[in-house]
Amino acid sequence: MKTIMHTSETRGTANLGWLNSYHSFSFGNYYNPERMSFGALRVLNDDTVSAGMGFGKHPHDNMEIISIPLEGDLEHKDSMGNTTVIKQGDIQVMSAGTGVFHSEYNKNSDKEVKFLQIWVIPNKKNVTPRYDQITIDDDNLENNLYQILSPNKDDNGIWIYQDAWFHMGQFEKGHTQHYSVKNKNNGVYIFVLEGNVTVENNELKKRDGLGIWDTNEIKIESNSTSKILVMEVPITQ
CATH class of the missing domain: 2.60.120.10 (Jelly Rolls)
Incomplete structure (x- = not known):
């Protein structure tokens, strides 16, 4: 990783x-x-x-x-x-x-x-x-990473011309969430909208960003009421 x-x-x-x-x-x-x-x-x-x-x-x-x-x-x-x-x-x-x-x-x-x-x-x-x-209905985000973007027209959310997936979630304090990477050639950029989270032993506060690649799964722990945006994109162009 x-x-x-x-x-x-x-x-x-x-x-x-x-x-x-x-x-x-x-x-x-x-x-x-x-x-x-x-x-x-x-x-x-x-x-x-x-x-x-x-x-x-x-x-x-x-x-x-x-x-x-x-x-x-x-x-x-x-x-x-x-x-x-x-x-x-x-x-x-x-x-x-x-x-x-x-x-x-x-x-x-x-x-x-x-x-x-x-x-x-x-x-x-x-x-x-x-x-x-x-x-997006806020209820879909509660303690859940909800897909808001993908490469596929028939999936949840909007679609774009790229092998990319975006998810958004809002979590209560103490919640743990795992994100499974969709494509092994992709990386994941996590951006904190509100609160404080720990992502693979890295503590992130509001508006911090963390890029992660060379992994199949990412552990996200919410240290407070928090809201995050997870953006999976190809890591090389």
Whole structure:
């Protein structure tokens, strides 16, 4: 088993006034040659957007873009004709493929919106752009790692063009959970949304990340009420 720890305070930062963002991997003006990605997991941004503000229309191509709202309401518009508002409990995916424009704004004028912006490098290029979103019932997360993303259209959650699986779970103190790796060539990146957990003898607090590979199963112990995101992706590109 091999591991790499990224504590919350070592992340890159960008504060534009209206946007406060923390980057687990190199992004924008934050460049760290030792933190370019975790395999196919290219971007993990922890964004807070001020009331009424947001990202204007901008392009993407050949990237799987996943948005996970943590608080507030995020309005999405794109060149495929989609106009939606996503909130906590929703999971959104956009396969940029041959190219798409989109914008993301805080829908509310009186409170912040917080969300994770995640990019996964696809295994198929120049696909027709597509959009999808789902809503997760919190009951499915209780003391359980619930699948929210996979490579398979017929599985639980959204799907992307990559051999990747995402799970989310919220645990009570003292709960132990095991995660079985789906593909032996994959690694797993665990990101703590709330609380404190121990993963294979590594203690993680809120917004810490731990990458693990060369193993078939991962033990997760909850030291407090906690919530985590588990992202399994190909470890080599």
